[in-house]
């Protein structure tokens with residue numbers, strides 16, 4: 001029989017992907033005893049197949065609170081990667097050299113520009129620094145670009161990291177602090193009791209005073225057990241990785257980045273394809289073709305792997321944060337930019353949840369009630 005260190009942890013987090021692991025890290029850092037339950041390899045796990053940008057530019061059009069949250073996260077990331085390095089010895093490869101969105105036509109530049117203007121014209125918008133660059137200026141900063149690059153948007157706030165090392169470091173930190181990361185722990189049912197929750201699966205059951213749902217696409221089924229909702233759907237993204245090559249790309253682009261090991265990641269499509277996480281040469285060849293136009297040297301590299309993964313997408317693309325209004329505290333968190341938001345989840349949100357047991361007021365904008373349609377009929 002499995003022996004657990006924690007019979008009744010302060011908090012159970014369901015879902016050991018980037019979102020759940022970041023929150024579990026922060027709760028453990030705040031002194032809580034945390035159990036992180038994860039379904040394991042059989043599950044859809046966006047955290048293991050993503051593009052790993054810590055991305056600020058373009059986030060928050062129509063919901064300025066999302067831009068503020070993202071910008072805060074980009075700041076918190078510095079502290080997160082430092083704590084992880086100091087405490088676990090794992091360098092998660094986080095850098096913030098600034099990121100580019102490359103455009104292959106004037107139409108693309110104009111579309112970007114009008115989005116940026118619309119973004120900055122919104123009331124209460126936390127502005128972020130950016131520059132619109134023409135071909136010559138992009139060439140000066142990124143000598144490897146091809147002649148078809150017409151221009152780019154650059155923001156110094158953008159960065160990237162290694163998501164698999166991030167996961168390993170978060171899990172390792174949790175373990176060091178006396179928490180538990182339990183894999184092959186699919187949660188089947190959750191029962192609310194007067195002073196807490198009973199969480200059950202085929203592996204047994206665990207009781208806790210506080211519960212966080214961070215199960216990605218699994219939140220759809222789990223949230224209603226707590227009277228909460230997480231109306232997320234899968235959005236497929238396909239990716240390509242090339243063989244390793246000498247460093248030529250210091251900065252991340254929205255669809256191309258060179259990892260610190262030397263491989264070049266080319267991504268990532270956005271497709272509505274249900275739970276079919278397969279790849280197809282049609283989409284991959286369009287992605288590869290655009291990437292080669294941006295950086296012609298990519299044509300000489302071999303592709304070593306392609307894959308697809310499913311984003312956790314809400315109806316408007318923004319995160320969902322919600323909580324129970326009475327009784328023992330339970331929360332649901334769902335988002336499609338879990339790498340970007342790892343900083344703020346780990347360093348800010350988790351400590352507020354540990355301290356107050358409530359979501360911070362600034363997350364009220366992310367309630368799933370925004371999807372409730374009111375009609376007069």
Ligand SMILES: Cc1cc2nc3c(=O)[nH]c(=O)nc-3n(C[C@H](O)[C@H](O)[C@H](O)COP(=O)(O)OP(=O)(O)OC[C@H]3O[C@@H](n4cnc5c(N)ncnc54)[C@H](O)[C@@H]3O)c2cc1C
Nearest residue numbers: 015017019039043046047051053187216218237338339340
């Ligand atoms: C192609 C692609 C590219 C991306 N690029 C970026 C990017 O550049 N930058 C960025 O910030 N984000 C990016 N993302 C998004 C990022 O990967 C996700 O936001 C993040 O992985 C979501 O994390 P999560 O922990 O919520 O979900 P997941 O990674 O899906 O993890 C959920 C976990 O919950 C577990 N689970 C589910 N149901 C249960 C249950 N009943 N019981 C127990 N456990 C359960 C699963 O085992 C899983 O491990 C990308 C995603 C994709 C797919």
